[in-house]
Amino acid sequence: MSPSRSVVVGSARGGPARRVRSWHAEVMEWARRRSRTPDRSDGSGGSARWLMQAEEAAATVVRRVDRFPLAADAVLVLVLTLGTLPDAVGQDAGTTALTLHLALWLPVVFRRRAPSAVFGVVVAVALLQWFSGIELAADLALLIALYTVAAHRRRSEAVVSAAVLEVGVVLASLSWGHEDGLVRTFFQLSGVVVAALLLGTTVQSRTIGFALLQERADRLERERDQQALIAAAAERTRIAREMHDIVAHSLSVMITLADGATLTERPDDARAAMRQVSRTGRDALADTRRVLDVLRDDRSAATLQPAPMIDTLSTLLTAVRATGLKIEMVVHGTVFDPTPTAQATLYRIVQEALTNTVKHAAATRVRIALQYREPAVDVRIEDDGTGDSRPGPHPVAGHGLVGMRERAALFGGSVDAGPGPTGGWQVVAMLPLTTGPTP
Numbered sequence: 001m002s003p004s005r006s007v008v009v010g011s012a013r014g015g016p017a018r019r020v021r022s023w024h025a026e027v028m029e030w031a032r033r034r035s036r037t038p039d040r041s042d043g044s045g046g047s048a049r050w051l052m053q054a055e056e057a058a059a060t061v062v063r064r065v066d067r068f069p070l071a072a073d074a075v076l077v078l079v080l081t082l083g084t085l086p087d088a089v090g091q092d093a094g095t096t097a098l099t100l101h102l103a104l105w106l107p108v109v110f111r112r113r114a115p116s117a118v119f120g121v122v123v124a125v126a127l128l129q130w131f132s133g134i135e136l137a138a139d140l141a142l143l144i145a146l147y148t149v150a151a152h153r154r155r156s157e158a159v160v161s162a163a164v165l166e167v168g169v170v171l172a173s174l175s176w177g178h179e180d181g182l183v184r185t186f187f188q189l190s191g192v193v194v195a196a197l198l199l200g201t202t203v204q205s206r207t208i209g210f211a212l213l214q215e216r217a218d219r220l221e222r223e224r225d226q227q228a229l230i231a232a233a234a235e236r237t238r239i240a241r242e243m244h245d246i247v248a249h250s251l252s253v254m255i256t257l258a259d260g261a262t263l264t265e266r267p268d269d270a271r272a273a274m275r276q277v278s279r280t281g282r283d284a285l286a287d288t289r290r291v292l293d294v295l296r297d298d299r300s301a302a303t304l305q306p307a308p309m310i311d312t313l314s315t316l317l318t319a320v321r322a323t324g325l326k327i328e329m330v331v332h333g334t335v336f337d338p339t340p341t342a343q344a345t346l347y348r349i350v351q352e353a354l355t356n357t358v359k360h361a362a363a364t365r366v367r368i369a370l371q372y373r374e375p376a377v378d379v380r381i382e383d384d385g386t387g388d389s390r391p392g393p394h395p396v397a398g399h400g401l402v403g404m405r406e407r408a409a410l411f412g413g414s415v416d417a418g419p420g421p422t423g424g425w426q427v428v429a430m431l432p433l434t435t436g437p438t439p
Contacts, residue, residue, distance in 0.1 A: 001072070013096070014289050029139060040218070046278070049080050055272070062097040069112050070112075070113070071108065072109070073108065073109050073111060073112060074109050076108075077105050077106065077108050077109050080105060080108075080138075080140065080141075081101070081102070081105045081138075084101065084136070084137040084138050084140065084271045085101065087101075087136060087137040087138075088100075088101035088136055088137075088138065091134055092138070093132065093134050095135065096132060096134065097134050100125060100128065100129045100132065100134060100136060100138070101136055101138045103125045104122060104125050104126065104129070104136065104138040104139065104141040104142075104205055105124055105138055105141055107121045107125075107141075107145075108122070108141050108144055108145065108376060111144065111145060111148040112148065112152065113150045114146070115149045115151075115152045115153050116149060116153060116157065116161075118145050118148065119145040119146065119148070119149050119161055122141050122142055122145045123142065123145075123165075123168070126139060126142055126168060130168070130172065130175065133175065135175075135176050139172075142165060142168070143192060143193070143196040144196075145161075145196075146158075146161050146162060146165055146193065146196045146197060146200065147199055147200040147203075148200065149161045149200065149205065149381065150162075150196070150197050150198075150199070150200020150201045150203075151199075151203045151204050151207070152201040154205065155201065155204075158197060158200060158201060159197075162193055162194070162196075162197045165193045166190060166193060169186060169189040169190050169193060169201070170186065172185070172189060173185045173186040173189065191299075204241075218304050237406075241348075241403045241406065241407070243288065250280050250281065250283065250284030251281040251284075252355045252358045252359045253276075253280050253319055253322070253323055253355075253358060254277045254280050254281060254284075255321060256323040256324075256358050257273045257274070257276050257277045257323055258273070258274075258277055259281070260323065260324060261273040266435075272322075279319070280319055283319075290375045300418070305399075308343075308347040308348070308351075309340065309344065309345050309347065310338075310343045310346055310347065310370075312347065313329070313347060313350060313368075316347070316350070316351055316354070317329065317368075320354050320358065323358060324364075325354075325357070325358065325363065325364065325365070325366060326364060326365045326366070326368070327354075327365075327366045327368065328365070328368070329366075329367075329368040329369075329370070330367070330368070330369050330370070331358055331369075331370045332369065332370065332371045332372065333371055333372030333373055333374075334372055334374065335372050336372060336375075337375050338375075338377055338431075338433050339433065341410075342377070342411060342431060342433050345407045345408065345411065345431065346370075346377060346379055346406060346429070348403075348404070349379060349381075349404050349407065349408070349415065349427070349429045350368060350379060350381060352401075352403065352404050353381040353404075353427040354366065354381070356425075357381075357383045357385060357425070360385075360387050361383055361385025361425060362425070363383040363384050363424065363425075364384060364385075365382065365383065365384045365387030366382065366383045366384075367380075367381075367382045367383075368380070368381050369382075375432070375433045376430065376431060376432045376433060377431050377433065378428070378430050378431070379428075379429045379430065380419050380426060380427070380428050380429075381426065381427045382424060382425070382426040383420075383423050383424045383425055383426075384423060384424040385425060401415070401417055404427070404429065406429070408431055411431045411432065411433055413429065413430045413431040413432055414430055415427065415428070415430075416428045416429075417428045
């Protein structure tokens with residue numbers, strides 16, 4: 001079944017009531033606005049409240065009718081049957097006219113369940129009526145059946161049904177149109193048939209439009225929820241990466257300093273090492289609070305410390321030098337200012353590489369080279385440690401190297417790690433800052 005067909009068939013059970021509810025909501029909103037204004041001399045405020053109460057009662061009826069469409073159609077048929085019954089009783093045919101009268105109306109009860117079948121039955125009964133030469137007001141059932149087909153079935157089927165009724169119009173005009181004139185009777189009946197057809201197709205089009213809008217709204221809501229989940233997952237990954245950079249680096253430096261303090265026999269060096277441990281621990285705690293505050297309260301964002309930048313590398317190098325590691329940093333090319341996000345990425349890559357050196361290598365010297373190639377920036381971190389002592393093909397057994405690569409991938413860059421050309425270990429990161437970070 002095609003989407004349009006499924007929409008049309010589905011609308012047979014709830015479309016009209018949905019439109020009535022929409023109209024009711026608009027009227028109720030107007031009545032509420034009117035009822036909020038003080039009563040005026042013309043009594044319009046009181047009439048608005050009365051209208052609101054009447055509409056609330058009507059809405060209750062609509063909701064109940066929407067739940068029982070078969071019962072609603074049965075009530076409609078009962079009212080129309082009784083309303084047109086005097087015309088059938090007054091016929092000379094007597095029982096035959098009454099039988100045809102009931103046969104025309106009873107199928108209409110099931111018009112929304114089987115529009116085409118009901119239309120066929122009503123047309124067959126009307127044909128028997130024409131052969132019997134009995135003119136009945138119950139022929140109104142033909143128009144109701146045509147409207148139902150036009151509202152709930154395919155457009156081609158509605159056109160065919162209307163054409164069938166036009167044949168009936170010709171037959172009725174020939175049989176009963178002599179008093180008003182054949183041509184006038186034909187055009188009058190044809191106009192009623194066309195009106196029923198257009199009304200049904202209009203209702204169908206509006207129903208399909210409402211259904212498509214509802215489907216689009218549901219799809220947009222699902223996409224919004226999916227985007228929220230993706231954003232939440234990305235934020236969790238970012239926070240986990242930040243926490244790894246902070247905790248892993250700080251703990252590595254603190255452990256190295258603590259080991260040196262316990263091994264030295266000079267109290268002054270031990271006290272200096274412990275003071276550096278204390279400073280590193282406080283900085284790590286402050287950074288941890290800064291990251292976690294984002295999770296606790298968005299209002300704390302205004303008080304957060306700025307993200308680490310290339311200019312703050314000197315503070316990082318000072319902390320690492322306290323472990324006894326000699327660090328040299330050189331800059332090549334024309335210096336320019338990358339975006340803050342790019343500078344934070346470079347800072348974290350250098351921090352992670354130094355952390356790996358402190359944790360895994362028996363190194364004594366590290367060389368950091370920054371190469372500016374606007375709009376790209378490259379960084380190379382080389383140490384003279386023993387590369388074989390580090391687990392696996394890369395110096396990171398956990399998520400350090402993965403985190404560095406993820407950061408560089410945001411800018412379309414890459415990170416490579418492995419043994420250096422003259423021994424030791426090296427980490428090379430390339431960030432082509434042409435498009436900025438991708439979401």
